[in-house]
Amino acid sequence: MSGVQAPQRPPQLDRQVRAVGLWRTVGALLRKELLVELRTLESVPGMSLFAITTFVVFHFALNRGSVEGDLAAGILWVTLLFAAILGVNRLFVADADQGGFDAFLLAPVDRSAMLVAKALTLLAFLVVLELVAVPAFALLLLGAPLGPALPGLLATLALGDLGVAVIGTLIAAMAVRTRARDLLGPLLALPLFVPIVIGGARAISPLLVQAHPAGVGGPAIRWLLTLGLYDLVFGLIAYALFDFLLED
Amino acid sequence: MAALEVEGLSRHYGEREALSDVSLSLAEGQTLVVFGPNGAGKTTLLRVLASLLRPHAGSVRVLGSSLPGEAWAVRGRVGLLGHEPLLYRELTAHENLSFHARLHGIGELRVRELLASVAMDGRADEPLRTLSRGMIQRVAVARAVLHDPELLLLDEPNSNLDPAAVELVAPLIGAASARTRVICSHDPSGGLAEADLVLGLRGGRPALLRAAGEVGREEIAELYR
Numbered sequence: 001m002s003g004v005q006a007p008q009r010p011p012q013l014d015r016q017v018r019a020v021g022l023w024r025t026v027g028a029l030l031r032k033e034l035l036v037e038l039r040t041l042e043s044v045p046g047m048s049l050f051a052i053t054t055f056v057v058f059h060f061a062l063n064r065g066s067v068e069g070d071l072a073a074g075i076l077w078v079t080l081l082f083a084a085i086l087g088v089n090r091l092f093v094a095d096a097d098q099g100g101f102d103a104f105l106l107a108p109v110d111r112s113a114m115l116v117a118k119a120l121t122l123l124a125f126l127v128v129l130e131l132v133a134v135p136a137f138a139l140l141l142l143g144a145p146l147g148p149a150l151p152g153l154l155a156t157l158a159l160g161d162l163g164v165a166v167i168g169t170l171i172a173a174m175a176v177r178t179r180a181r182d183l184l185g186p187l188l189a190l191p192l193f194v195p196i197v198i199g200g201a202r203a204i205s206p207l208l209v210q211a212h213p214a215g216v217g218g219p220a221i222r223w224l225l226t227l228g229l230y231d232l233v234f235g236l237i238a239y240a241l242f243d244f245l246l247e248d
Numbered sequence: 249m250a251a252l253e254v255e256g257l258s259r260h261y262g263e264r265e266a267l268s269d270v271s272l273s274l275a276e277g278q279t280l281v282v283f284g285p286n287g288a289g290k291t292t293l294l295r296v297l298a299s300l301l302r303p304h305a306g307s308v309r310v311l312g313s314s315l316p317g318e319a320w321a322v323r324g325r326v327g328l329l330g331h332e333p334l335l336y337r338e339l340t341a342h343e344n345l346s347f348h349a350r351l352h353g354i355g356e357l358r359v360r361e362l363l364a365s366v367a368m369d370g371r372a373d374e375p376l377r378t379l380s381r382g383m384i385q386r387v388a389v390a391r392a393v394l395h396d397p398e399l400l401l402l403d404e405p406n407s408n409l410d411p412a413a414v415e416l417v418a419p420l421i422g423a424a425s426a427r428t429r430v431i432c433s434h435d436p437s438g439g440l441a442e443a444d445l446v447l448g449l450r451g452g453r454p455a456l457l458r459a460a461g462e463v464g465r466e467e468i469a470e471l472y473r
Contacts, residue, residue: 020353028350032336032343039338039375099334102300103391107351108324248301 022116025109029117034124036094043087044128051083051133055140066143072208073201076137080130080157081164081193087125088168089185091118092176105246115169115242123165130157142208149207159227160200163234167192170238173245192234199227249312251276251399251428252297256306259292266292267452269306274445276398279429281439281460284449285472290432291330293449294401297430298328311398324352327397329405329421333388335376341387342372345394352395362390367416381408389417393425400429406438436468 020028037043058067058075067075095101104114134153138146146153168189175185203223252274259267267289274280282290295301297310299319307314313321328334335344345359363369366386376384385408392400405421406414418424423442433439440446446463448456448471455471456463 020351024353025351028347032339032347035343036336036338094336094338098336099330099332100336102298102328102330102332103334103348104351105300106298106323106326106328107348108320108353109351 020107020109022110022113025107025113026117026120029104029113030120033117033121037121037125043090044125047083047086047125047129048132050086051079051129052136054079054082055133055136059140062141067141069209070201070205072142073205074197075141076134076204077160077197077200079137080126080133080160081190081197083129083133084122084126084164084168084193085186085189087122087129088172088189089175089182091122091169091172093181096176101246111243111246112239114246115173115238118169118172119165119238122168123161126161126164130161149204152207153204156200156203156224156227159224159231160196163196163227163231164193166231166234166238167196170234170241170245173242195230196227199223199230203227249276250274250309251278251311252280252430253309254297254306255308257293257296257303257308258305259289259296259301259303265452267296267449270447270449270454271306272445272447272454272457274428274430276428277426278444279423279431279442280445280447281443282430282432282447282449283434283436283439283456283468283471287451288449288471289452290449291403292452294328294330294403294430294432297399298326298401299323300328324395325397326399326401327392327395327427328401329388329392330401330403331407333376333384333391335384335387335391337377338375340373340375341368341379341383341390344376344387345390348391348394354395358394362394362420363387365416365420366390367413382410382413385409386413386417389420393420398427400425400427402429403432404434405431434472436465440465440468 095104134146171185171189171192175181175188178184203220206220250273252272254273255271257267257270258265270293272280282293284290292301296303296308296315299310299315299322302316309315310322311325315322339347341363342359345363346356349356349359360369363372366389368383368386368390371379371383376387389405400421402421409417421429431439431442440460440463443460446456446458446460447454448468450471456467
């Protein structure tokens, strides 16, 4: 071992050490996040299994052939949000427990990169969750193929996911350094998710009426706009607050 | 020029005072060794100097920049090797160093050089959780010097390392590295041999601050009684 030569300090390295751009940092963080999830499978499988199990429970508990309208929309959104909480709770755990926060804070990078990367990570987890959960929901509870309702449903889910990702990242960053993080995350996140449940459920409710599978004019535009506005407001709040959450 | 200028530094955690009225100055290229029993404030001092903790009183200048106001100017110029390796257990040594290299805007060549220099190139593709503590510490050394920092903050850097590994990492974090260093140590002989300046802490307060040549081993031992 002692025969190995240490590298000389390269003179050009001083020029290489420089502030790294936001998107390059986001890319590095995102790549790390996905690698860690692929190795541990700690978040997405748990979220997906939770959603499927919940649909099975509803299937038997409601004791009816199918659900539609408000009830169907409510079941879908509440299940997805509770499943999302599992991912929110795990989002910063590896960083807090293994020193990733400190390593990030020591680097000459824009700290907003962590907000963007974590929100994109959670968004990716939610997309995978919904790829599993939505077909399971249709199979176990709707009793009819989604068919023409699908584009409107996807648009609503995309807006809802964006809000969940941003709010979830903000709350996870707040909760992770506390001793009661497993409790505090859901307690803080769920009230902030309520407007997403309301907007999301109202938007897709007309799509899930079996008499009019395509709804009347697609998802309720007013509620889609509400979701979009909520995403925008929390995006700005998260951008303004996130640096302070990482500080001592 | 002084690499470190600390005047009246205090830092507390809630009611407990971790550091109180610490003042020192360290020239570029010199080594400060900090002695003191567990809980004396050594790690807190390193974290303040790394800009990870805010000073609650006093002034701190690191590499010419005032903390915490100009912390952005210090980031990327400091290497921290603490009790935690700051590495992800599920990633390999190579993936961990590549991740840190991207955060510092450093190329892949430097990663490979450092893996070889800490003799981890043969096991670079194994997840960290499968490696011994000594191996993880070698990767942590590579991580700490990856960006060629001007100031090294080392918290018992040789812990978990066998004598051969200590020799192996010496060119990177030892006196031969020609960097300004702050080392927390419990080893009077080894610490005094490395030091230009010695700081002894007890209960967060400075109990000793002198040039290394003026400090005897007995005085260091006294800090722990």
